[in-house]
Protein backbone atom coordinates (compact mmCIF):
# COMPACT_ATOMS: atom_id res chain seq x y z
CA UNK A 1 0.00 0.00 0.00
CA UNK A 2 2.82 2.37 0.91
CA UNK A 3 4.61 1.70 -2.38
CA UNK A 4 1.36 2.05 -4.32
CA UNK A 5 0.55 5.41 -2.70
CA UNK A 6 4.08 6.65 -3.40
CA UNK A 7 3.68 5.76 -7.08
CA UNK A 8 0.43 7.77 -7.19
CA UNK A 9 2.10 10.77 -5.56
CA UNK A 10 4.94 10.45 -8.07
CA UNK A 11 2.40 10.14 -10.94
CA UNK A 12 4.36 7.01 -11.90
CA UNK A 13 1.74 4.94 -13.65
CA UNK A 14 4.13 2.15 -14.76
CA UNK A 15 5.18 1.49 -11.15
CA UNK A 16 1.59 1.64 -9.88
CA UNK A 17 0.51 -0.97 -12.45
CA UNK A 18 3.57 -3.13 -11.68
CA UNK A 19 2.70 -3.09 -7.94
CA UNK A 20 -0.85 -4.19 -8.76
CA UNK A 21 0.51 -7.04 -10.91
CA UNK A 22 2.96 -8.12 -8.18
CA UNK A 23 0.13 -8.18 -5.63
CA UNK A 24 -1.87 -10.47 -7.94
CA UNK A 25 1.18 -12.66 -8.63
CA UNK A 26 1.71 -12.98 -4.86
CA UNK A 27 -1.79 -14.35 -4.40
CA UNK A 28 -3.92 -11.31 -3.50
CA UNK A 29 -7.39 -11.78 -4.98
CA UNK A 30 -8.63 -9.33 -7.65
CA UNK A 31 -11.34 -8.24 -5.16
CA UNK A 32 -8.74 -7.46 -2.52
CA UNK A 33 -6.54 -5.57 -4.98
CA UNK A 34 -9.46 -3.31 -5.90
CA UNK A 35 -11.16 -2.82 -2.53
CA UNK A 36 -8.10 -2.87 -0.22
CA UNK A 37 -5.51 -1.14 -2.40
CA UNK A 38 -6.82 0.68 -5.47
CA UNK A 39 -10.00 2.25 -4.04
CA UNK A 40 -8.45 3.45 -0.73
CA UNK A 41 -5.43 4.73 -2.69
CA UNK A 42 -7.66 6.66 -5.08
CA UNK A 43 -9.79 8.06 -2.26
CA UNK A 44 -6.75 9.20 -0.37
CA UNK A 45 -5.50 11.09 -3.44
CA UNK A 46 -8.86 12.47 -4.49
CA UNK A 47 -10.03 13.27 -0.95
CA UNK A 48 -7.42 16.06 -0.89
CA UNK A 49 -8.89 18.97 -2.76
CA UNK A 50 -6.89 20.50 -5.60
CA UNK A 51 -7.97 23.93 -4.34
CA UNK A 52 -6.31 23.19 -0.95
CA UNK A 53 -3.06 22.51 -2.81
CA UNK A 54 -2.85 19.08 -1.18
CA UNK A 55 -2.73 17.27 -4.50
CA UNK A 56 -2.12 18.39 -8.05
CA UNK A 57 -4.46 17.88 -10.97
CA UNK A 58 -2.10 15.31 -12.50
CA UNK A 59 -2.01 13.28 -9.25
CA UNK A 60 -5.80 13.46 -9.03
CA UNK A 61 -6.23 12.43 -12.64
CA UNK A 62 -3.69 9.61 -12.60
CA UNK A 63 -5.10 8.01 -9.43
CA UNK A 64 -8.52 7.88 -11.04
CA UNK A 65 -7.22 6.69 -14.41
CA UNK A 66 -5.32 3.80 -12.81
CA UNK A 67 -8.36 2.88 -10.70
CA UNK A 68 -10.48 2.81 -13.84
CA UNK A 69 -7.99 0.72 -15.83
CA UNK A 70 -7.31 -1.79 -13.06
CA UNK A 71 -11.01 -2.12 -12.24
CA UNK A 72 -11.95 -2.77 -15.88
CA UNK A 73 -9.22 -5.41 -16.12
CA UNK A 74 -9.91 -7.18 -12.81
CA UNK A 75 -13.72 -7.25 -12.62
CA UNK A 76 -13.93 -10.17 -15.10
CA UNK A 77 -11.57 -12.08 -12.76
CA UNK A 78 -13.82 -11.73 -9.67
CA UNK A 79 -14.87 -15.07 -8.20
CA UNK A 80 -18.51 -13.99 -8.47
CA UNK A 81 -19.92 -11.11 -10.52
CA UNK A 82 -19.85 -7.92 -8.43
CA UNK A 83 -23.16 -6.35 -7.40
CA UNK A 84 -23.71 -3.29 -9.60
CA UNK A 85 -24.42 -0.31 -7.34
CA UNK A 86 -26.30 1.61 -10.00
CA UNK A 87 -26.32 2.59 -13.66
CA UNK A 88 -25.22 6.08 -14.60
CA UNK A 89 -24.86 8.15 -17.75
CA UNK A 90 -22.34 10.98 -17.44
CA UNK A 91 -21.05 13.73 -19.70
CA UNK A 92 -19.98 17.35 -19.87
CA UNK A 93 -22.68 19.91 -20.58
CA UNK A 94 -23.32 21.31 -24.03
CA UNK A 95 -20.66 23.82 -25.11
CA UNK A 96 -18.25 22.68 -22.38
CA UNK A 97 -14.95 21.02 -23.39
CA UNK A 98 -13.57 20.55 -19.85
CA UNK A 99 -13.45 16.76 -19.46
CA UNK A 100 -10.94 16.09 -16.69
CA UNK A 101 -13.25 16.42 -13.68
CA UNK A 102 -15.83 14.14 -15.29
CA UNK A 103 -13.16 11.58 -16.16
CA UNK A 104 -12.03 11.46 -12.51
CA UNK A 105 -15.62 11.00 -11.35
CA UNK A 106 -16.01 8.17 -13.87
CA UNK A 107 -12.91 6.41 -12.51
CA UNK A 108 -14.21 6.66 -8.92
CA UNK A 109 -17.63 5.35 -9.87
CA UNK A 110 -16.26 2.41 -11.90
CA UNK A 111 -14.03 1.39 -8.99
CA UNK A 112 -17.11 1.56 -6.74
CA UNK A 113 -18.96 -0.88 -9.06
CA UNK A 114 -21.28 1.55 -10.79
CA UNK A 115 -22.00 0.84 -14.44
CA UNK A 116 -21.14 4.00 -16.34
CA UNK A 117 -21.72 5.24 -19.86
CA UNK A 118 -19.42 8.19 -20.49
CA UNK A 119 -20.83 10.36 -23.28
CA UNK A 120 -17.73 12.57 -23.39
CA UNK A 121 -17.69 16.34 -23.65
CA UNK A 122 -20.05 18.90 -25.24
CA UNK A 123 -23.11 16.68 -24.86
CA UNK A 124 -26.53 17.84 -26.06
CA UNK A 125 -29.26 17.58 -23.39
CA UNK A 126 -31.36 15.30 -25.60
CA UNK A 127 -28.43 12.85 -25.81
CA UNK A 128 -28.23 12.53 -21.99
CA UNK A 129 -31.88 11.46 -21.83
CA UNK A 130 -31.70 9.18 -24.89
CA UNK A 131 -28.61 7.41 -23.49
CA UNK A 132 -30.21 7.03 -20.06
CA UNK A 133 -33.21 5.34 -21.67
CA UNK A 134 -30.99 3.13 -23.87
CA UNK A 135 -28.89 1.92 -20.92
CA UNK A 136 -31.59 1.85 -18.23
CA UNK A 137 -29.68 4.46 -16.21
CA UNK A 138 -31.09 5.53 -12.87
CA UNK A 139 -28.95 8.66 -12.72
CA UNK A 140 -27.73 11.25 -15.24
CA UNK A 141 -24.58 13.15 -14.24
CA UNK A 142 -23.80 16.48 -15.91
CA UNK A 143 -20.40 18.08 -15.39
CA UNK A 144 -19.99 21.81 -16.07
CA UNK A 145 -16.80 23.73 -15.57
CA UNK A 146 -18.04 27.12 -16.69
CA UNK A 147 -20.82 29.22 -15.20
CA UNK A 148 -22.53 29.76 -18.54
CA UNK A 149 -22.57 26.04 -19.45
CA UNK A 150 -23.92 25.17 -15.96
CA UNK A 151 -26.76 27.68 -16.26
CA UNK A 152 -27.51 27.76 -20.02
CA UNK A 153 -30.79 26.63 -21.55
CA UNK A 154 -28.92 23.73 -23.22
CA UNK A 155 -27.37 22.50 -19.95
CA UNK A 156 -28.83 20.63 -16.94
CA UNK A 157 -31.96 22.84 -16.98
CA UNK A 158 -32.91 21.39 -20.35
CA UNK A 159 -32.17 17.84 -19.15
CA UNK A 160 -34.60 18.47 -16.27
CA UNK A 161 -37.23 19.81 -18.67
CA UNK A 162 -36.89 16.75 -20.93
CA UNK A 163 -37.21 14.39 -17.94
CA UNK A 164 -40.31 16.27 -16.81
CA UNK A 165 -41.89 16.39 -20.30
CA UNK A 166 -41.32 12.66 -20.81
CA UNK A 167 -42.62 11.70 -17.35
CA UNK A 168 -39.23 10.27 -16.34
CA UNK A 169 -38.52 12.21 -13.14
CA UNK A 170 -39.32 9.29 -10.81
CA UNK A 171 -37.20 6.88 -12.86
CA UNK A 172 -34.14 9.00 -13.56
CA UNK A 173 -32.45 11.38 -11.13
CA UNK A 174 -30.14 14.25 -12.15
CA UNK A 175 -26.85 15.06 -10.41
CA UNK A 176 -24.46 17.87 -11.35
CA UNK A 177 -20.89 18.73 -10.49
CA UNK A 178 -18.04 21.03 -11.42
CA UNK A 179 -16.41 24.20 -10.16
CA UNK A 180 -19.41 26.62 -10.50
CA UNK A 181 -21.45 24.64 -7.94
CA UNK A 182 -18.75 25.07 -5.29
CA UNK A 183 -19.18 28.83 -5.24
CA UNK A 184 -22.95 28.91 -4.97
CA UNK A 185 -24.48 26.22 -2.78
CA UNK A 186 -27.99 26.49 -4.24
CA UNK A 187 -26.93 26.57 -7.88
CA UNK A 188 -27.62 22.85 -8.30
CA UNK A 189 -31.26 23.46 -7.42
CA UNK A 190 -31.49 26.48 -9.70
CA UNK A 191 -30.37 24.36 -12.67
CA UNK A 192 -32.95 21.67 -11.81
CA UNK A 193 -30.67 18.98 -10.35
CA UNK A 194 -31.63 16.63 -7.52
CA UNK A 195 -28.13 16.68 -6.01
CA UNK A 196 -24.52 17.70 -6.52
CA UNK A 197 -21.14 16.52 -5.23
CA UNK A 198 -18.10 18.72 -4.65
CA UNK A 199 -15.48 16.07 -5.41
CA UNK A 200 -15.19 12.76 -7.21
CA UNK A 201 -14.55 11.11 -3.82
CA UNK A 202 -18.01 12.22 -2.65
CA UNK A 203 -19.81 11.39 -5.90
CA UNK A 204 -20.39 7.64 -5.29
CA UNK A 205 -22.28 8.24 -2.00
CA UNK A 206 -24.39 11.03 -3.52
CA UNK A 207 -25.24 8.88 -6.54
CA UNK A 208 -25.94 5.80 -4.39
CA UNK A 209 -28.51 7.87 -2.45
CA UNK A 210 -30.24 8.84 -5.71
CA UNK A 211 -30.24 5.22 -6.94
CA UNK A 212 -31.88 4.21 -3.66
CA UNK A 213 -34.64 6.81 -4.17
CA UNK A 214 -35.33 5.52 -7.70
CA UNK A 215 -35.45 1.88 -6.55
CA UNK A 216 -37.83 2.58 -3.63
Ligand code: B12
Nearest residue numbers: 096097098099100101141143146147177178179197199200
Ligand atom coordinates in the same frame (compact mmCIF):
# COMPACT_ATOMS: atom_id res chain seq x y z
C1 B12 B 1 -7.84 22.55 -17.63
C2 B12 B 1 -8.69 23.75 -18.04
C3 B12 B 1 -8.98 23.90 -19.39
C4 B12 B 1 -8.57 22.87 -20.45
C5 B12 B 1 -9.53 21.68 -20.38
C6 B12 B 1 -8.81 20.37 -20.73
C7 B12 B 1 -9.70 19.17 -20.52
N1 B12 B 1 -9.46 18.15 -21.32
O1 B12 B 1 -10.57 19.13 -19.65
C8 B12 B 1 -8.73 23.71 -21.77
C9 B12 B 1 -7.39 24.35 -22.11
C10 B12 B 1 -9.24 22.97 -22.99
C11 B12 B 1 -9.68 24.84 -21.32
C12 B12 B 1 -10.41 25.60 -22.21
C13 B12 B 1 -11.19 26.69 -21.81
N2 B12 B 1 -11.34 27.18 -20.56
CO1 B12 B 1 -10.66 26.28 -18.97
N3 B12 B 1 -9.90 25.73 -17.37
C14 B12 B 1 -9.16 24.69 -17.06
C15 B12 B 1 -8.80 24.75 -15.55
C16 B12 B 1 -7.36 25.25 -15.44
C17 B12 B 1 -8.93 23.46 -14.78
C18 B12 B 1 -10.28 22.73 -14.92
C19 B12 B 1 -10.10 21.34 -14.37
O2 B12 B 1 -9.86 20.38 -15.12
N4 B12 B 1 -10.12 21.23 -13.04
C20 B12 B 1 -9.77 19.98 -12.34
C21 B12 B 1 -10.94 19.12 -12.06
C22 B12 B 1 -10.47 17.77 -11.48
O3 B12 B 1 -11.72 19.71 -11.07
P1 B12 B 1 -13.24 19.87 -11.29
O4 B12 B 1 -13.41 20.03 -12.74
O5 B12 B 1 -13.84 20.85 -10.38
O6 B12 B 1 -13.86 18.43 -10.96
C23 B12 B 1 -14.06 17.91 -9.67
C24 B12 B 1 -15.40 18.28 -9.04
O7 B12 B 1 -15.93 19.50 -9.51
C25 B12 B 1 -16.27 17.09 -9.29
N5 B12 B 1 -17.04 17.02 -10.53
C26 B12 B 1 -16.75 17.45 -11.77
N6 B12 B 1 -17.68 17.12 -12.65
C27 B12 B 1 -18.62 16.43 -11.98
C28 B12 B 1 -19.81 15.84 -12.41
C29 B12 B 1 -20.62 15.20 -11.49
C30 B12 B 1 -21.90 14.59 -11.97
C31 B12 B 1 -20.23 15.14 -10.13
C32 B12 B 1 -21.11 14.48 -9.15
C33 B12 B 1 -19.04 15.72 -9.69
C34 B12 B 1 -18.25 16.35 -10.62
O8 B12 B 1 -15.35 16.00 -9.28
C35 B12 B 1 -14.13 16.41 -9.88
C36 B12 B 1 -12.99 15.64 -9.27
O9 B12 B 1 -12.91 15.79 -7.87
C37 B12 B 1 -9.85 25.81 -15.01
C38 B12 B 1 -9.35 26.70 -13.86
C39 B12 B 1 -9.37 26.02 -12.54
N7 B12 B 1 -8.29 26.19 -11.81
O10 B12 B 1 -10.35 25.35 -12.20
C40 B12 B 1 -10.14 26.64 -16.27
C41 B12 B 1 -11.51 27.29 -16.43
C42 B12 B 1 -12.60 26.30 -16.03
N8 B12 B 1 -11.57 27.55 -17.87
C43 B12 B 1 -12.17 28.67 -18.17
C44 B12 B 1 -12.35 29.17 -19.48
C45 B12 B 1 -12.97 30.56 -19.60
C46 B12 B 1 -11.97 28.41 -20.61
C47 B12 B 1 -12.11 28.83 -22.08
C48 B12 B 1 -13.40 29.57 -22.46
C49 B12 B 1 -10.86 29.66 -22.41
C50 B12 B 1 -10.86 30.29 -23.80
N9 B12 B 1 -10.99 31.61 -23.82
O11 B12 B 1 -10.79 29.60 -24.79
C51 B12 B 1 -11.99 27.47 -22.81
C52 B12 B 1 -13.38 26.84 -22.92
C53 B12 B 1 -13.51 25.83 -23.95
C54 B12 B 1 -14.88 25.19 -23.83
N10 B12 B 1 -15.80 25.50 -24.70
O12 B12 B 1 -15.08 24.42 -22.90
C55 B12 B 1 -12.65 29.39 -16.91
C56 B12 B 1 -14.16 29.34 -16.68
C57 B12 B 1 -14.68 30.66 -16.13
C58 B12 B 1 -16.10 30.66 -15.73
N11 B12 B 1 -16.35 31.42 -14.69
O13 B12 B 1 -16.97 30.05 -16.24
C59 B12 B 1 -11.75 28.72 -15.80
C60 B12 B 1 -12.39 28.70 -14.39
C61 B12 B 1 -10.41 29.52 -15.78
C62 B12 B 1 -10.58 30.96 -15.29
N12 B12 B 1 -10.29 31.22 -14.03
O14 B12 B 1 -10.96 31.82 -16.01
N13 B12 B 1 -9.68 24.95 -19.96
